[in-house]
Amino acid sequence: MPQFLLILPALADLILLLQIWKENSIFKLNGRFCAPTSIIVPIRGLDPGLERNVESLKNQDFPCLFEIICVVDPDQPWLAERLKQLGVKVVITSASCSCSGKIRAQLSGLRESTNEVVVFADSDTLYPRNWLREMVGNLDRYTAVTTFSWPAPLRITWRNLIRAGFWTLGFESQASGGTFLWGGSMAFRRNFFDGEVIRELSREWCDDCTLTRIVKNRGGRIAFDGLAIPLNVYDERDLWRWSTRQVVTIVKYSSRGAKAFLVIGAFMLLYLVLFLLTLNPFYLSPHLLWILKNFSRSRHLGKYSYIPSIMSILGVYFGWIKLILDYRKREVLWRDRTYVL
Known part of the structure; x- marks a missing residue:
């Protein structure tokens, strides 16, 4: 050879x-910005560890006022009741759009939020206590802040192991320092969501892909934070x-x-x-x-x-x-x- x-x-x-x-060298931001924040969580169906995931959002070490808005579809009233018992605000999906169910839920949550900062989260994800502080803390310097989750399989099966390895590939899009938003952890100032952004989202399928494109087209900056990586909790049945x-x-x-x-x-x-x-x-x-x-x-x-x-x-x-x-x-x-x- x-x-x-x-x-x-x-x-x-x-x-x-x-x-x-x-x-x-680039994944450590340590920002200090703080403002009242709305965390919007689209939820459909019962994810593994849902209650624990929601509690992780409630227990954030965040010095400013924040609220959690869980958005569910009208055909799952049992889920809405279950979430209300966890002490979070529950909103029923009502936005009209030619978009995906997740974006419809996000738009519905936006209608019900009034805080200066909007952060999107996922229901199948467990968040560390410093997550919200890290996401919001850098919005005085960046248009958007994101991170990416780390896989946390509930059982050791071949499907779960392969998905764990596959999921780590998401970090490759961040190799140059925050090039792509991840839908389970996106933070923005509320004034970002003007009429143009709402119209764009209303006809799209992928939330983070669309928002990434809009930020870049506007010349904005995306920051990736590696100090507050959440855990994607799953038990894969259809890899x-x-x-x-x-x-x-x-x-x-x-x-x-x-x-x-x-x-x-x-x-x-x-x-x-x-x-x-x-x-x-x-x-x-x-x-x-x-x-x-x-x-x-x-x-x-x-x-x-x-x-x-x-x-x-x-x-x-x-x-x-x-x-x-x-x-x-x-x-x-x-x-x-x-x-x-």
């Missing part, structure tokens, strides 16, 4: 080391369909990122093939650094860091295969509803 091929994993190692260094939705969304709203990942996955496969042909462990060094990169991202999460970091390399191969298979698909199932993108 020609020795010059060793240049390929060496270049990959250098890129990964630079990425680790850069993320450690194939769930991952199809993720892939179809990426292809539609971030085609450049999808194409870039096709290249990354191909190179990772090449390194694996070269290792199998030569048994030279240096060809596996990008795989090891990929895992270490995810350990670095999640090191302050303790025991929650280990499984997703180790599985992240399997997530690369799974995500690459799914991207190839689903590249031209446009139909997805989300929260019991079918959407054609």
